[in-house]
């Protein structure tokens with residue numbers, strides 16, 4: 413992990429945030445604890461050998477930019493907000509991060525499906541799987557940090573999607589967890605597909 417570059421990234425988020433609302437005002441003094449460390453929790457769950465990934469709805473770069481800097485995995489960050497996408501491009505340039513930014517909606521993004529897809533605070537799981545499925549390679553894995561509603565989201569998603577799902581406790585927050593989801597198939601179809 414490259415802590416110096418991650419600290420540099422947190423400082424960039426703090427600098428740009430008052431102008432373009434990257435994180436809430438209350439989170440400004442806690443970017444490292446609430447956003448960088450939270451993103452780093454995913455590192456332990458990334459399958460060995462992954463070299464390419466896609467982060468959906470990246471916002472200020474959590475978790476995608478943090479994971480790219482920490483692991484060297486090449487990340488495509490998809491973010492529809494033009495000002496946030498501009499921030500992500502500039503941060504990647506300054507940090508020399510292995511990141512490309514697509515300033516578009518996830519539903520319209522043209523990607524080569526990746527073996528790893530991440531997303532934090534984007535949508536409930538049933539909707540999230542529909543957004544992720546077109547960008548996930550065969551036998552790929554999704555990592556989604558979730559809050560206390562994870563079990564309810566899983567139950568709702570299982571009505572629409574067949575999947576393999578594991579749930580890992582967060583070491584930072586007793587109510588949070590990480591969902592590791594793979595083999596996503598829309599109920600009623602035999603292959604991976606958006607509903």
Ligand SMILES: C[S@@+](CC[C@H](N)C(=O)[O-])C[C@H]1O[C@@H](n2cnc3c(N)ncnc32)[C@H](O)[C@@H]1O
Nearest residue numbers: 469470471474490491492493516517518532533
């Ligand atoms: C609540 S923020 C979360 C940002 C970041 N992942 C985080 O955890 O801090 C959701 C982000 O997803 C972006 N977003 C929402 N729907 C999107 C879509 N359909 N395509 C691309 N970006 C989207 C929004 O612009 C916003 O920046």
